[in-house]
Amino acid sequence: MTTDLEGRKALVTGGASGIGLACARELAGRGARVVVADINAEAAEAAAAEIGGEAWHVDLSRTRDLDALELDVDVLVNNAGLQRVSPVDEFDPDAFRLLHDIMLISPFLLIRASLPHMYGRGWGRIVNISSVHGLRASAYKSAYVSAKHGLEGLSKVTALEGGPHGVTSNCINPAYVRTPLVEKQIADQARVHGIPEDEVVEKVMLTETAVKRLVEPEEVASLVGWLTSDAAGMATGASYTIDGGWTAR
Numbered sequence: 001m002t003t004d005l006e007g008r009k010a011l012v013t014g015g016a017s018g019i020g021l022a023c024a025r026e027l028a029g030r031g032a033r034v035v036v037a038d039i040n041a042e043a044a045e046a047a048a049a050e051i052g053g054e055a056w057h058v059d060l061s062r063t064r065d066l067d068a069l070e071l072d073v074d075v076l077v078n079n080a081g082l083q084r085v086s087p088v089d090e091f092d093p094d095a096f097r098l099l100h101d102i103m104l105i106s107p108f109l110l111i112r113a114s115l116p117h118m119y120g121r122g123w124g125r126i127v128n129i130s131s132v133h134g135l136r137a138s139a140y141k142s143a144y145v146s147a148k149h150g151l152e153g154l155s156k157v158t159a160l161e162g163g164p165h166g167v168t169s170n171c172i173n174p175a176y177v178r179t180p181l182v183e184k185q186i187a188d189q190a191r192v193h194g195i196p197e198d199e200v201v202e203k204v205m206l207t208e209t210a211v212k213r214l215v216e217p218e219e220v221a222s223l224v225g226w227l228t229s230d231a232a233g234m235a236t237g238a239s240y241t242i243d244g245g246w247t248a249r
């Protein structure tokens, strides 16, 4: 693997599990010093120890705590997220706010906190882990779909402002990835769709994709690796699907 991130510092939110952990490993493998930010302190410490990075125990839903933050990172991966599945007319208002705080407001505040350092160095890479649901809607996911659509807009505006300063900003849009987030969703999806749990992957998660399997976290991380490389300096303001053909429809 190339070590093109030697001397760079990276921050991965939700880096203790799933896609974030795969990204932390990828960036550390490319030579970056990686900060693993996560609400799960024990898992963040374990991930940081594994990759020779550092852990930042933080609850990213406490967005006011991030208002005055200053970060000295060269690479920012906004990845922390969670899912709630419920019809709009029954959606718990606090759950809606929670998803927006973690998946839209906190990425804004972390980008805001990182840009002065990136602008100062004339180089920066922001990767926002969006979703196929940043580009398409699915029933019962009003909070998630609206937060991810908002993240798409935030990423594009960041790309326009960051371009003259050597800072790129992009989204990655995976279909269902094999992570704990998806495993936790299976029971909820079975309930709202009225089908048995063992049919959820085939009948709900893989219906729209041409390639009939889940995405692997390492496949998303390899795209993050490329987007943070010098070779990707002209790749900005874009949304990179890795969705088995879902959005080709």
Ligand SMILES: NC(=O)c1ccc[n+]([C@@H]2O[C@H](COP(=O)([O-])OP(=O)(O)OC[C@H]3O[C@@H](n4cnc5c(N)ncnc54)[C@H](O)[C@@H]3O)[C@@H](O)[C@H]2O)c1
Pocket (backbone or CB within 6 Å): 013, 014, 015, 016, 017, 018, 019, 020, 037, 038, 039, 040, 058, 059, 060, 061, 062, 078, 079, 080, 081, 082, 102, 103, 129, 130, 131, 132, 173, 174, 175, 176, 177, 178, 179, 180, 181, 182
């Ligand atoms: N798994 C999928 O199918 C899939 C598909 C498309 C996009 N995504 C996106 O990828 C990202 C990562 O998802 P994943 O599947 O790896 O999930 P995951 O549940 O495996 O990991 C999420 C991580 O975020 C952390 N986290 C949750 N709330 C937090 C908070 N308040 N503060 C700090 N950390 C917090 C968790 O502790 C966990 O370590 C999310 O933004 C998700 O929307 C996932």
